[in-house]
Amino acid sequence: MADWKKNSLHDLHIDSYTAQGFGLARLEGRVVFIPGTIRGEDWTVQLLKVQKNIAWGRGVKLLTPSPARVEPDCPISGKCGGCQYRHMTYEEELSAKWDRVNDALRRLGGLDLELPPVLGAEDPLRYRNKVQLPVAQGKNGLSIGYFRPRSHDVLDVEDCPLQPLAVTRLREAFKAWMEQWSVPAYDEGTCQGLIRHLYVRTNQAGQSLCCVVANGKKLPQVPELVDALRAAEPGLIGLVLNVNQADTNVILGPEYRTLWGQDFLEETLCGMTFRLSVPSFFQINWAQTQRLYAQAVDFAALTGQETVLDLYCGIGTISLALAQKAGQVIGAEIVPQAIEDAKANAERNKVENTRFFCGDAGAVAAQLAQEGVRPQVICVDPPRKGLAPEVPAILASMAPERIVYVSCDPATLARDAKRLEELGYRAVKVQAVDLFPRTAHVETVVLLGRKFEKSRDHVYLDYEPSAEIDLPGGATYSEIKQWIQAEYDLKVSSLYVAQVKQKHGIVERECYNKPKSENAKQPKCPPEKEAAIEAALKHFKMI
Structure with a gap:
């Protein structure tokens, strides 16, 4: 029997990957998770955390490397919690994501679907159009960068291969301003200090919007900060202060003040223009989002006559893409500001066949069903936790011809697809899209169609009474x-x-x-x- 305890060493073979991007090995039937490894490799592994049948380990010696192993193109790869796949080729990463989606659909969802190759990015670098950098004062001075994995220890990161160079330049200028004017970083332990995060949005036009998240309603030396940031990044169009004085891990607080310029930037997507303020939700990979939404519209198979219900619509990005080919689109979202943005985006793009409602997805769907609204197509793009337990039955009760499910988590997608299968909707098409290269995340679109009443497994009887019978109320x-x-x-x-x-x-x-x-x-x-x-x-x- 193998020595199953902390710090013990074992030679292990990496069989596959976890949903988090770790390599997975087995030790006499028990599972060991090892980050930074590739399937097919052999490693000497030190067990760091041990439970009854599961352990987490660290690769201490690579015995047999994979042909897919590459030298990471980031100096802090493995130390930062942002990327999981920088040590392998992009082709191997896409294969790992294909396995993750396919396994979830088959094992968790019981679905027998042919999964095409994952739609990978033409360029897996510099794609993030929104970056939120935590700020902290450590033993080695001021740090502005990213958290270490599973901690709030901030690494001082001069540059990241996933972020635009504009973010790199703004971060450098902001750090120099803090050091020059002795502006204190926020301390999570004492809730003292001022600067919590540096937040930057960018767009395809080369513009940047900068937001400083602070534990206070004022910043010192604002003119000097504006001058420093504008000198570092000519594309900067606005500087915003966000006030967050709560003892919380939530990044943004409820109050905003524009310190210079404008408090939004505009971005084009699927031929339309969207206005993005600091809190607006917008997919972080512009090029891959276009492919994702095109896939959703393709699965919807619209002819120009359909009523489409778009749940979890956000600021209306998918709704407006669908509206170009639908009769009408009804969007629903629980965030009031997002609904206001969606209405404004529809007006800005002169899209007149949309309506937007603010409310919980299940409640809005139930209300529309009660009002007799019968959408032919329903599109859902829920958060990572998937659909709320009551939502699948509500969707089925509206009897759409098709349901298009856009998911950021294959496991909850598979669970919900299984629920919808039981309610009469069978998954018929699937496509995964890599919106987050070099990380373990993957987006998936599934088309579910209403099942026919006749099947090979059942004999369904549909017979008429021999005579019409008058019933209470006079209906036959x-x-x-x-x-x-x-x-x-x-x-x-x-x-x-x-x-x-x-x-x-x-x-x-x-x-x-x-x-x-x-x-x-x-x-x-x-x-x-x-x-x-x-x-x-x-x-x-x-x-």
Whole structure:
């Protein structure tokens, strides 16, 4: 039995990767995670943290290197928590991400889908259009850079291969200003000090917007700071102060003041212009976002007639891309400022076939369903935690023809796709897009279509009563089905109507709720059809 304890050494073979980008090895059936390793390699590994069946280790000696191993192009690779894949070729990174998405869809989602190669970036460098640099005073002086992995220890990073050179120049000038005027950095332990973060946005036009996050409502020597930043970066168009005096890990506080210039910049995406303030959400990789949204629009298969519901719409980027090919698009987002930005972006781009609502995705979808809004396509782009537990059933109850799911986490995507499968929506297409080269993150788009009622595995019965029967409220089976067809564009069987009626205590003939033979399998009414039938029964005052 292997020595399973902290600091013990073991020669291990790297089998695969974790979702976090670590190499994964096995020691007598137990799992060991080792950062900085590549599958196929053999390492001498020191165990650093040991649990019952899982351990985290450190590679201390490379015994058999992989052909995919390269010299990292960053001097602090491995020390900084920003990148996980700088020690391997980009081709191996894309392969690792393909494996991650494919494994999640099959193992967690139970989906048998053909996953095409990941759409990689033409240039995996200098793509981040938003950078947030923590500021701290350490033993070796002032540090402005990035956190070490799983800590709040700030590394002083002069340059990062993922950030535009404009950020590098602004950081250098800002650090010199702090040192020249003895401006104190914020201390998380004591909640004292002033400067918490340096935040920079950039756009394709070469402009920059700089924000200083401070534990106070004023900055000293503002004219000198403006002069220093403008001299370092001619493309700077604005300097904003964000006030964050809370004892929290949240970066931005609630209050903003414009110290110089303008408090926003504009960016083009999918042929449209978006105005971005400091707190606005916008994907950080411009080129790959264009490919991601193009994939979502392609999966939506719009003809110009459809009503599209875009949940988690943010500032309306996907909504406006969809609106170019849809009849109308309804966007929903829980952040009030984002909805205001979405409305302004629609007006700015003269897009008139959009509406935006502020509210929780599930609540807005439920409200629209109650109002009888029947979208043919629903697009969702939820946060990393995926859809809230109640949302899949609400989506299914609206009976769209297609659901386009844009995801930043393959695991929660697979979980939600499995839930939607149970509600009558089968995943039919998938495409992964690498928005975050050199990191472990990957975006995925999945198309889910409404399943047909007939399948090879079941015999679905759809028979009509031998005679129309007058029901309470005066509605016949045909009238109920015709009403549902007109209101919901949804076909339901008499069997399903009978099942829902029986659920609500409306029973005429027992045979309506039974299959015609003992060997036939009788399906249960799907949730979205049950909701439509109940709406019809209420309409005809039967319940």
